[in-house]
Amino acid sequence: MGLCVSSPVSSEIHNNESTDQEIFHENAIYCEAEGKIHLPNGTQGMVGSVYSRTGSKGLNQDSAILYQGYGMHDGAFCGVYDGHGKNGHLVSNIVRNRLHSLVLNQKNTLAGIKVPSLQYKETEEITSEETETSRMWSKACASAFKVMDKEVKLQENIDYSTSGTTAVVVIRQGEELVIANLGDSRAVLGRLTEDGRLSAVQLTSDLKPSVPSEAERIRKCNGRVLALKDEPHIQRVWLPHEDMPGLAMSRAFGDFLLKNHGIIAVPDISYHRISPEDQFVVLATDGVWDVMGNDEVMAVVRSAMEVGNPTAKAVVDAAVSAWKRKFPSSKIDDCTVVCLFLQKTQDKDAS
Numbered sequence: 642m643g644l645c646v647s648s649p650v651s652s653e654i655h656n657n658e659s660t661d662q663e664i665f666h667e668n669a670i671y672c673e674a675e676g677k678i679h680l681p682n683g684t685q686g687m688v689g690s691v692y693s694r695t696g697s698k699g700l701n702q703d704s705a706i707l708y709q710g711y712g713m714h715d716g717a718f719c720g721v722y723d724g725h726g727k728n729g730h731l732v733s734n735i736v737r738n739r740l741h742s743l744v745l746n747q748k749n750t751l752a753g754i755k756v757p758s759l760q761y762k763e764t765e766e767i768t769s770e771e772t773e774t775s776r777m778w779s780k781a782c783a784s785a786f787k788v789m790d791k792e793v794k795l796q797e798n799i800d801y802s803t804s805g806t807t808a809v810v811v812i813r814q815g816e817e818l819v820i821a822n823l824g825d826s827r828a829v830l831g832r833l834t835e836d837g838r839l840s841a842v843q844l845t846s847d848l849k850p851s852v853p854s855e856a857e858r859i860r861k862c863n864g865r866v867l868a869l870k871d872e873p874h875i876q877r878v879w880l881p882h883e884d885m886p887g888l889a890m891s892r893a894f895g896d897f898l899l900k901n902h903g904i905i906a907v908p909d910i911s912y913h914r915i916s917p918e919d920q921f922v923v924l925a926t927d928g929v930w931d932v933m934g935n936d937e938v939m940a941v942v943r944s945a946m947e948v949g950n951p952t953a954k955a956v957v958d959a960a961v962s963a964w965k966r967k968f969p970s971s972k973i974d975d976c977t978v979v980c981l982f983l984q985k986t987q988d989k990d991a992s
Contacts, residue, residue: 688717689921692953693977694961696928702730702806703926703977704737712745717813719979721826723926725893726804726886732793732895733806740789740808747788748781775817779910782810782821790894790906803886805895808908809845809924811981816915818922820844821908824890826926831939833918839943841935844913844922848892850876855891859903878904915983921952922981928974929956932963942980953978 688709695701702724711718718741724733786808793801807824820828822845830842850856850866856876859866865879869887877887878899888896888904896904913919923938933941938956945955956978964973 689719689979689981690951690953691979692951692957694957694975696964696973696975698972698974700730701975702733703928703975704730704733704806705924705977705979706737706741707979707981708741711741711812712748712814715813715815715985717811717981718744719811719813719922719924719981720808721924721926721977721979722806722808723824723826723928723975723977724804724806725888725890726801726896728799728801728804729806729895731796731799732801732804735793735796736789736806736808736894739792740785740810743785743788743792744778744781744810744812747784748778751777751780772817774814775819775912778812778814778817778819779821779912782812782819782908782910786821786823786894786906786908793895794897801895802898803896805888805893807890807893807926810908811844811922811924813915813981813983818844818913818915820911820913822846822848822910823892823894823906823908825849825930826924827930828922828924829935829938830913830922831920831942832916833920839920839939841939843935844911846909847927847930848890848909850878850889850891852891855903858905859891862901862903864899864902864904878902917984919983921983923956924979924981925956925960926975926977928964928976929960929978931974932967933960952980956980 689707691705691707693701693703693705703722705721706718708718710716720737720740722733722736724730807826809826809828810821811828812819822828825847827847828844830844832840832842834840848855850859856866859878863881865881866876867879868876875889877889878891879885879887880898880902886898888899892905892907894906921942923942929938941956941959942952945952957976960976961973
């Protein structure tokens with residue numbers, strides 16, 4: 642479905658029609674339905690930026706995708722996935738390569754067919770802002786995430802009992818955004834205020850065991866939520882009678898050892914209608930959010946746009962610098978970012 646482009650470490654994709662150079666490192670791929678790479682910065686047709694960088698812990702377990710022309714001409718699919726565990730990088734890559742197809746297949750199945758809700762109560766009404774189109778994409782996401790988890794489990798000869806991945810997905814269809822979140826990666830919207838400032842609007846909630854509702858679900862399934870003595874600020878999920886595996890998130894693909902103890906692959910799904918003030922959405926793994934605040938990331942994107950630099954790379958570079966400054970003795974986490982631009986024209990003064 643479309644052209645997928647990925648490139649090894651230190652390689653670049655150059656657009657000869659623009660001075661911009663978008664970087665696609667390691668596990669980050671860009672897809673375009675028409676099969677043509679065209680990402681001019683600061684000009685008509687601007688789409689976005691994607692970048693991934695390995696930390697100092699070893700193999701990069703992050704992955705990401707930016708798919709232009711998804712579902713419709715001006716549609717897009719963005720996904721950021723943060724693997725964990727021995728085989729987390731494999732889960733992350735499987736989900737990156739497959740989830741967007743599953744969502745589209747589910748949506749096409751639902752289109753024009755009167756079907757019962759897949760996640761919502763039958764009596765739930767569409768809100769004043771939500772449309773039937775966004776409702777359909779929301780149902781497609783709920784169904785596709787369920788299928789995706791089953792497909793991971795069916796992978797042969799690989800143990801995913803204590804390996805998995807988070808997922809944060811943003812689907813654009815015209816002026817509508819559908820956001821699906823699983824775990825502790827995050828999506829944040831950059832919006833211009835009346836006085837020209839750029840404000841951050843967090844579109845997702847970090848789904849961790851420390852969230853009371855998440856902890857309640859896990860404990861009802863006999864899972865334990867406890868912090869280690871040497872890291873009292875991090876709540877983890879453990880088996881009922883064994884001190885393993887210590888998962889630091891409450892929802893994920895994979896992690897089948899805990900699937901009967903409260904860890905689920907059901908996404909938290911929300912909707913947003915794009916306004917003229919909405920400039921871009923940033924999706925990033927927790928390697929970024931652990932050391933940078935929402936407003937700080939928004940400022941980095943804005944500065945990069947103003948000088949014509951790749952925005953995703955700018956955020957990752959800023960996050961790496963923050964790791965070195967704030968935690969000089971700690972190993973830097975993998976950092977992966979997707980920036981999706983929401984306005985067809987990007988005026989430097991406005992952006």
